[in-house]
Amino acid sequence: MVAVQGASMKKRAYAKINLSLDIVGRLENGYHLVDMIMQMIDLYDELTFSVTEDTRIVIETNQKELPLNEDNLIYKAIEAMRKRFHIKQGVKVYLEKRIPIAAGMAGGSSDCAQTLIAVNELFSLGLTKEELREIGVTLGADVAFCIEGISARAQGIGEQLKQVSSMPSCYLVIANPGIFVSTKGVYEDFDKKEAVKHPNVDGMVAALEQSKIEEVAKELGNVLETVTLEQHKEIGALKAFLIEQGALGALMSGSGPTVFGIFQEKEQAIEAKERLQKEKKVFFATVCMPLNQID
Numbered sequence: 001m002v003a004v005q006g007a008s009m010k011k012r013a014y015a016k017i018n019l020s021l022d023i024v025g026r027l028e029n030g031y032h033l034v035d036m037i038m039q040m041i042d043l044y045d046e047l048t049f050s051v052t053e054d055t056r057i058v059i060e061t062n063q064k065e066l067p068l069n070e071d072n073l074i075y076k077a078i079e080a081m082r083k084r085f086h087i088k089q090g091v092k093v094y095l096e097k098r099i100p101i102a103a104g105m106a107g108g109s110s111d112c113a114q115t116l117i118a119v120n121e122l123f124s125l126g127l128t129k130e131e132l133r134e135i136g137v138t139l140g141a142d143v144a145f146c147i148e149g150i151s152a153r154a155q156g157i158g159e160q161l162k163q164v165s166s167m168p169s170c171y172l173v174i175a176n177p178g179i180f181v182s183t184k185g186v187y188e189d190f191d192k193k194e195a196v197k198h199p200n201v202d203g204m205v206a207a208l209e210q211s212k213i214e215e216v217a218k219e220l221g222n223v224l225e226t227v228t229l230e231q232h233k234e235i236g237a238l239k240a241f242l243i244e245q246g247a248l249g250a251l252m253s254g255s256g257p258t259v260f261g262i263f264q265e266k267e268q269a270i271e272a273k274e275r276l277q278k279e280k281k282v283f284f285a286t287v288c289m290p291l292n293q294i295d
Contacts, residue, residue, distance in 0.1 A: 008049060011049070019219075033157065034155065039151045039291075046096040057092075081120070087123055112143050112146070150292065168208075173247070179232055183254070198223055201221075221251070247262055
C-alpha cells in the first residue's frame with residue numbers, strides 16, 4: 001500500500017475513566033479477566049501524522065519522559081500495520097501530550113488506537129473497526145475500547161466490548177497526585193488477596209440506562225482500590241477531599257493513581273479543583289465532562 005507523499009492528518013486520542021472495575025478471573029498466561037465499565041472524557045492528546053519520503057518511524061512529543069522508539073505504543077502500532085500490509089513508506093508523528101502518563105486513563109492505549117486508525121486512513125487500507133480492534137488487542141488490553149469509543153462494558157481481557165449508555169451530563173474533577181503506581185505490581189498484589197468486595201457492574205449498567213447521575217455515583221466501584229489505596233494513602237486522601245468539596249462520588253481510575261470526582265454544577269467543580277491545587281499540591285488537576293459523541 002502506498003500513500004500520497006506528504007499526506008497528513010490530525011487525530012484526538014481521548015482519555016477514559018473506569019466507572020466500575022472488577023477482576024473475575026485469571027488466565028494461565030497471567031492475563032486477568034475483567035468486567036468493567038469504561039467512559040471516555042473530553043481530555044485528549046492530539047496527534048499529527050504525516051507520510052515521509054524515507055522508511056523511518058519518527059515520533060516527536062512535548063513530553064520528555066516518553067520513549068520515542070519501539071517501546072512507544074505509537075511506534076508499535078505503526079510497525080504492526082507496516083509489517084502486516086507491507087508498507088514501505090515512513091510515518092512521522094507529533095504527539096501533543098495532555099493526558100497524564102501512567103495514570104490509569106488509557107492515554108498510551110488511546111494514542112495507539114488513533115495511530116492504527118490514522119495509518120488505516122492514510123494508506124487507504126479499508127479496515128473495519130472490528131479488524132482494527134483485533135490488531136489493537138495484540139498491543140494492549142485497552143486499545144480495543146479506545147478504537148470503539150465512548151462508553152462500553154469490557155470483559156475477557158478487555159477485548160470483549162458491549163456498548164452501554166453514556167454517563168449522564170456532569171462535571172468531573174480529575175486529580176493525579178504525581179506518584180508512580182506499577183500496574184503489574186497492583187495486579188500481582190491483588191492476586192494475593194483472599195477476600196475483596198466486588199463492585200456491582202450490573203448495577204452500574206442499570207444506573208447508566210436510567211441516566212441519573214446520582215445513581216451512577218452510588219454504583220462507583222473499583223476492586224483494585226483494595227490494593228492501591230493501602231499502598232498509597234494519597235489516593236484515598238484525594239477521594240475524601242473531593243467528597244468533602246461536594247462530589248457525589250469519587251473513584252480511582254484503573255490501577256491508579258488518578259482519581260475523579262463527580263459534580264453536578266460546573267462552578268462547584270471548578271472551585272473544588274482550585275482548592276485541590278492549593279491545598280493538596282497535586283501533580284495534575286482539571287475539570288472535564290464525559291463524552292457522549294465524538295465529532
